[in-house]
């Protein structure tokens with residue numbers, strides 16, 4: 001190999017070296033790939049969560065009163081858990097009538113526990129029909145209650161107990 005040949009070779013090699021420097025840096029590619037993977041995984045998780053949360057709504061199972069355990073409260077304030085029924089129960093501690101409780105909410109004053117009455121409609125679905133704050137008169141469950149402190153209309157805090165099966169029981173057993 002002559003000196004001129006090796007010079008020519010190094011002259012040829014130098015543009016190759018230049019090309020190598022201008023080539024996209026590997027970390028840029030890695031970063032782009034990582035972002036793509038994160039986006040793809042995020043999309044998959046979003047879809048899985050959506051499908052899972054949509055499922056109970058697409059096929060809502062309506063429980064009947066005897067299938068549901070409710071929180072009950074008597075007119076003296078004793079509370080207990082018992083199977084649902086349309087008629088009031090009698091408190092085992094004081095003999096007063098007891099009604100299931102439902103939670104309504106004032107936008108300003110927060111949640112309020114009220115006595116409730118359920119009714120089975122012509123379609124066989126159990127719904128909250130009447131509610132009562134303390135010893136006030138019974139009133140329609142929909143839009144009938146106002147906050148005793150500010151008169152604002154109260155809204156039901158929880159979804160209807162009789163829709164959506166498969167909800168785990170609360171760990172405190174209440």
Ligand SMILES: [Zn+2]
Pocket residue numbers: 074075076077078091092093094095096
């Ligand atoms: Zn009682």
Ligand SMILES: [Zn+2]
Pocket residue numbers: 106107108109110147148149150151152
């Ligand atoms: Zn209020």
